[in-house]
Amino acid sequence: MIDIHCHLLPGIDDGASSLEQSLHMARLAVEEGITHAVLTPHICPGRWENTTAIIASATETFRHALAGEGIPLQVEYAAEVRISDQIFSLLAADDIPFLGEWEGYRVMLLEFPHTHILPGTDKLVDWLIRQGIRPLIAHPERNRELMQKPDKLRPLLDKGCLAQLTCASITGRFGADARAAAEYYIRENLITLIASDAHNTSTRPPAMAAAREAIGELVGEDVATRLAIEAPARLVSARFATAEA
Numbered sequence: 001m002i003d004i005h006c007h008l009l010p011g012i013d014d015g016a017s018s019l020e021q022s023l024h025m026a027r028l029a030v031e032e033g034i035t036h037a038v039l040t041p042h043i044c045p046g047r048w049e050n051t052t053a054i055i056a057s058a059t060e061t062f063r064h065a066l067a068g069e070g071i072p073l074q075v076e077y078a079a080e081v082r083i084s085d086q087i088f089s090l091l092a093a094d095d096i097p098f099l100g101e102w103e104g105y106r107v108m109l110l111e112f113p114h115t116h117i118l119p120g121t122d123k124l125v126d127w128l129i130r131q132g133i134r135p136l137i138a139h140p141e142r143n144r145e146l147m148q149k150p151d152k153l154r155p156l157l158d159k160g161c162l163a164q165l166t167c168a169s170i171t172g173r174f175g176a177d178a179r180a181a182a183e184y185y186i187r188e189n190l191i192t193l194i195a196s197d198a199h200n201t202s203t204r205p206p207a208m209a210a211a212r213e214a215i216g217e218l219v220g221e222d223v224a225t226r227l228a229i230e231a232p233a234r235l236v237s238a239r240f241a242t243a244e245a
Contacts, residue, residue, distance in 0.1 A: 001208050002232035003029065003037040004099055005080065005109060005138060005164060005195035008206070009058045012050060013042040015199045019065060025198060026066055026073045029206035034196075036074045036240055037206070038099055040109055043090065044082040051095045055079060076239045080109045080138055083118060091131070100235040102134050102162060102192075107235060109164070110135040116145040117152060122159065129160045136162040136235075139197060141169045141181035148177075150184045162192040165227075167211035168204065170194070186219055186227075193231040 006029075007015025008022050016022040029037060039059055042048040059077040066073055078099040081087065090096050098106045108128070112118070128135055140146045140153050140163055157163060165185060169178040185191045194215070198206035208228060216224035 001032070001034050001212070001228050002236060003034045003196050003198070003206060003208060004078075004193065004232050004235060005040050005166075006037055006198040006206055007039070007041060007080075008037065008075075008198065009039050009041050009055070009062055009077075012054070012058055013048045015041065017200075019062075021201060022062060023065060023069055023071065024201050025206050026071045028201060029196075029198070030071060030073050032207055032209050034073065034206060034208060036076075036236065038236060038239065039075055039077045040080045040099075042082065042111070043079045043096065044111075045084055045086040045090075047082075050079060051093075052079075052097045055097055074240055076236065078109060080111050082111045083113075083121065083124065087124070087128075091133075098133075099136060100237070100239055102235055105129075105132055105134040105160075107134050107136050107162065109138055110161075111138045112140070112143050114143060117143070122155065125156055125159050125161055134160055134162055136164055136192065138164055139166040139169065141165055141178050141185060142174055147181045150181045153185070153190060157190060163190060165191050165194045165211075166197045167194050167208045168197070170211040170214050171207075173204075183218060186215060186223070191227060193235065194227045195232070 008025050010016045010019045010022040043050045055077050078097045169182040172179045196206045212224045212228040
């Protein structure tokens with residue numbers, strides 16, 4: 001499987017706190033059947049002031065550590081970008097690394113607040129689409145407004161956004177409401193792919209296999225394969241020399 005959203009880089013955000021924990025997470029990922037991972041630390045102005053250069057350097061250091069430990073996980077980097085008016089200047093400075101490509105568009109992993117959809121989000125999406133950028137909305141099922149009214153995601157998808165579910169939401173780790181929203185999105189075929197959004201080795205590990213199995217039971221193995229393998233591979237195919245299951 002291919003994990004396109006995880007926080008394995010040490011000490012760079014609220015993910016892994018040390019290289020030791022990062023390597024432990026990488027081992028867990030491999031045990032899960034994850035062969036490729038895109039490392040996506042937060043870019044959140046005022047809190048996580050990461051840049052493309054910082055993330056690239058941290059990824060290269062981590063890649064060498066993986067090789068030194070003989071851990072067969074191929075890694076590339078992008079970022080999880082918190083929605084804000086800083087996106088315009090960050091893009092102008094080339095400080096948002098993209099996940100990959102989808103239908104000729106660059107794809108940016110975009111994070112909403114956990115509480116609501118910000119006013120003006122639709123206008124930002126329109127502007128990004130005009131710049132040739134498709135937002136991939138991270139974990140919409142964990143946004144409280146969308147938990148209550150999941151269909152509020154549809155207008156953003158109609159504008160061209162993609163959507164990514166967190167595997168742990170599907171298996172119930174984020175509670176009944178997040179699981180219900182996740183299942184609704186899966187049944188309605190509104191989700192592009194799934195990812196671990198791993199942050200640590202205990203409460204939020206890099207786990208995908210159980211979610212893939214749950215989706216298979218819910219809507220069929222063909223959908224589970226598409227969300228866990230085929231769509232992620234399509235998204236990151238240009239990032240990795242090989243991106244197979």
